[in-house]
Amino acid sequence: xxxxxxxxxxxxxxxxxxxxxxxxxEKVRRYCKNKExxxxxxxxxxxxxxxxxxxxxxxxxVYDLPIGVISFADITESSLFVGSYKIxxxxxxxxxxxxxxxxxxxxxxxxxxxxxxxVFYDNKKVLNYQLDHCMVSNMENRLDICVFTYSSDLYFRxxxxxxxxxxxxxxxxxxxxxxxx
Amino acid sequence: xNIKDFLAELEEILEVDEGELDINSDLGQYEEWDSLSMxxxxxxxxxxxxxxxxxxxxKNVTSVKELVALSNGNII
Numbered sequence: 361x362x363x364x365x366x367x368x369x370x371x372x373x374x375x376x377x378x379x380x381x382x383x384x385x386e387k388v389r390r391y392c393k394n395k396e397x398x399x400x401x402x403x404x405x406x407x408x409x410x411x412x413x414x415x416x417x418x419x420x421x422v423y424d425l426p427i428g429v430i431s432f433a434d435i436t437e438s439s440l441f442v443g444s445y446k447i448x449x450x451x452x453x454x455x456x457x458x459x460x461x462x463x464x465x466x467x468x469x470x471x472x473x474x475x476x477x478x479v480f481y482d483n484k485k486v487l488n489y490q491l492d493h494c495m496v497s498n499m500e501n502r503l504d505i506c507v508f509t510y511s512s513d514l515y516f517r518x519x520x521x522x523x524x525x526x527x528x529x530x531x532x533x534x535x536x537x538x539x540x541x
Numbered sequence: 542x543n544i545k546d547f548l549a550e551l552e553e554i555l556e557v558d559e560g561e562l563d564i565n566s567d568l569g570q571y572e573e574w575d576s577l578s579m580x581x582x583x584x585x586x587x588x589x590x591x592x593x594x595x596x597x598x599x600k601n602v603t604s605v606k607e608l609v610a611l612s613n614g615n616i617i
Contacts, residue, residue: 385555446575453600455577484553485573485581492584 363461365418365430365540366449367406375419376407378426378447388445391483418465418540420458427454430462439474440466460522463495464538467515475510494518544587544609547616551605554581562605569603576600586614590615 369381379472379483380403382388389395398406410417415433419426428446434451446454452490474497481504483511494516496512554567555562555573557613563611568574579599601609609616 408563446577448572453576453596454581455575455580485577487558488584489553489577492587 361423362537362539364421365461365465365538366421367419367541368419369410370420370541371407375426376404376493378539379403379419379429382429382445385448391480392445392487393478420461422451422457422517423450425451429449430458430465431504432466435470435472439476440470441476441478442466443477461538463510463522465514465540467512471512471538473512475511477508478505479508480505489495492519494497546586546608546614547612548605550585551582551608554578554585564605564609566605567603568605568608574603579613586612 361398366375368379377498380398380400383392383403384397407417414435415431416435417429417431420428420430427446428444431443433441433443444458444462446458449455463475464470477490479490481487487506490506491499493508493510495510495514496508498509499513500507500509544564548564550558552559552562555571555578556569557571557573564572579596579602583594583596583599586594592611592613594611594616598611599608602611
């Protein structure tokens with residue numbers, strides 16, 4: 361099984377529409393920095409402009425079904441910021457696939473040393489999880505968000521545990537690889 | 542932890558109204574009972590009760606009762 365990451369700049373029209381509708385979903389917007397609805401024109405302009413900025417966005421597929429969006433922004437030589445939101449789907453455990461793909465791409469493909477994620481304090485679901493995350497090396501409290509830092513050292517130290525726990529879910533079936541298109 | 546406090550934590554995780562859940566609630570009916578919520582509950586169990594649940598322990602849980610049972614008496 362593969363997790364497929366499809367770069368936004370290669371999305372087909374129906375995929376662009378899917379992302380547009382998902383990003384404008386009220387539950388997604390609630391935890392975005394820009395909480396306003398995005399117009400279709402701005403959405404298209406944003407995707408067109410991605411070739412010119414140091415950010416990358418991917419639509420994530422599992423079993424040929426789109427499960428969410430992951431992003432890599434403010435990419436420097438050694439670090440980047442990650443973000444994600446899910447797309448309503450029938451795949452169980454989709455957040456786990458997305459997290460695995462996110463770390464794999466940041467630490468193994470882009471070979472960054474640090475990855476940052478910003479979590480709003482009222483996003484209890486994500487906050488709880490990140491506060492207990494084995495790959496977090498630092499956290500910084502800001503006004504309304506907590507900034508978590510994940511280090512490549514901790515990623516590679518815990519990677520096998522992470523993969524084993526996923527294999528455990530699927531009863532040791534061959535799990536997945538990450539394909540970037 | 543008493544059951545009231547646990548339900549309050551769970552309500553925040555699932556983003557449902559205060560007082561909406563009780564011991565007999567069916568989690569399967571909530572769209573927000575997804576893998577991220579499960580990982581959040583796993584983190585809560587680890588932090589509060591030092592119980593390191595695995596994903597396989599929780600992936601088929603569909604009720605509050607089942608979660609309480611996983612706490613080995615730490616939720617009363």
